[in-house]
Amino acid sequence: MGCYPVFWRKKNSRSQVVQLDQDIPIAGNVKIYSSKELRKATGNFCPGSKLGQGSFGRVYLGKLNNGEKVAIKVLSSESRQGTKEFLNELSVISNITHHNLVKLHGCCIDGGQKMLVYNYVENNSLAQTLFGNSRSGIRFDWRTRVEICVGVADGLTYLHEEVRPPIVHRDIKASNILLDRNLRPKIADFGLAKFFPGNMTHISTRVAGTLGYLAPEYAIRGQLTKKADVYSFGVLLLEIVSGRCHTDPTLPLDEQFLLEKVKNSPNISLGFIQYCKLFGYGHEYQV
Incomplete structure (x- = not known):
């Protein structure tokens, strides 16, 4: 997966780019942890x-020597795709900071093991807390749901409009939205993210993401724009409002797919269409 060269350093600076293990470039402003240190922490x-656990590895809670809690993402040593995700995530997230994005503390490349160290987000993912897979006992009243929606929107606005070059996340979904102790959302998992040159109308690329969240023109033609994230965010909005996952195979067949259910609910369907039109979508988005 191609990445923009986002690490620039002055001569003789201690943040000069270094090369570790298989010529993987690591920016000096990213803290380097040893595998021994992270094994002790977990x-x-x-x-x-x-x-x-995700498709590319596992995530552990760790406690560093200074007492700080962190989330340690261990990339699968057997997956080449895991290496690509590691490189991509490191290049994308290391130089950007926003209160609605996870914060990267550092990484580890030691003996073939690749790990990313993030700040620990106390209430896990929106998927686990909202969809009833958690015993946290968190109640999502309407105000909380609205604030989560606004927070995710703020994070996407930062990625799309304030970062240069802009970043398209490509995998906005409930399991990639983490919640801190105050239920403020943090967009996570930038392994599939793409830099988007400002002078291009779209990027033709292989389709990557999660079924159910993929924008139609991207899924069908492989044409990536910022709107792919906006469509995924629209599906996420429906999930947050309804309190259910976009797909639930335990339900009767005519209720398993959230977008199909929306289609049969005129008021919700109209709202979703208006949302799509607001962001410039065409008829292909009318569910």
């Missing part, structure tokens, strides 16, 4: 410290 990655 109790040798004991099952009890595991926070979750």
